[in-house]
Amino acid sequence: MDERALGRREQGENFPVALRLLPARHRGALHAVYGFARTVDELGDSWAGDRTAALRAFAADLDHIWAGTEPDHPVLRRLRPIILDHALSPEPFHQLVQANLQDQTVSRYQTFADLQGYCRLSADPVGRVVLGVFEVHDAETERLSDRVCTALQLLEHWQDVAEDRRAGRIYLPQQDLQTYAVAEADLDSREATPQLRALMNFEIERAAALLEEGAAIVTRLDGWARVSVAGFVAGGQSTVRALRRTGGDVLARSARPSRLDTAARALRLVAGAVAR
DSSP: OOHHHHHHHHHTSSSOSSOTTSOHHHHHHHHHHHHHHHHHHHHHHTOSSOHHHHHHHHHHHHTHHHHTSOOSSHHHHHHHHHHHHHTOOSHHHHHHHHHHHHHTTOOOOSSHHHHHHHHHHHTHHHHHHHHHHTTOOOHHHHHHHHHHHHHHHHHHHHHTHHHHHHTTOOOSOHHHHHHTTOOGGGGGSSSOOHHHHHHHHHHHHHHHHHHHHHTTHHHHOOHHHHHHHHHHHHHHHHHHHHHHHTTTOTTTSOOOOOHHHHHHHHHHHHHHHHHO
8 A cells, every 4th residue: 555545544543653853763654554454455345356465474574673674665675673672572563463353254343342453453462563663561551442443343343333244244243233132234224223223323322432441541551652642542532422323223324433522532531631
């Protein structure tokens, strides 16, 4: 994925990847991490050939960084100095690859706990890397980061129910579909049934509760780390607001967060943390 394509994808995210007011070194690091994550997603979702083989080849190329050799892929070459400067572990990067490998064979999740297990691979590692870029390594902050990242992933799934269904994937837990009497075929409609709206409202609030638990992370951070992570949390909060406005009908109504609302929420989070 080239720089312009990455820029377009970044503009479509629910949260600011790298706020313009951050110092250049932090912006560069966060953009490099984002480029890695998006490239892995593209290989898993859009690669024209054997996606499993492409992901495994990318993972092998990634390992060159810790082996002390230059990787071939330009995204990895850009990421290499960030990893070395901050002594970042290979584990979260390989977990993101593993999540996309899992996407090649798993298209349904039986329970919410199963879905959370997927988020531990597909979302939580990003937060761990971001904390590493800011040299934050304590266990409680990482736990709160996991809550935020899982919530952000869930909210994205709830925005994209129809899109994921067209791609052959359903992230709504099968157990929850059964509880709310929602058939998979209901996801093919242009508007949600009353049962699906009730299910979506439940899932939105469950993700919102995780996000609000994780929001305490902002008070544990200082300086640019606080500002950056506040942007992620605020983007999630704004997405919750947008999803709530759909009334649960995520098939008929778009749920895109407002940038202005996100900015205002980020400022409140930072101000609230400073006032403590």
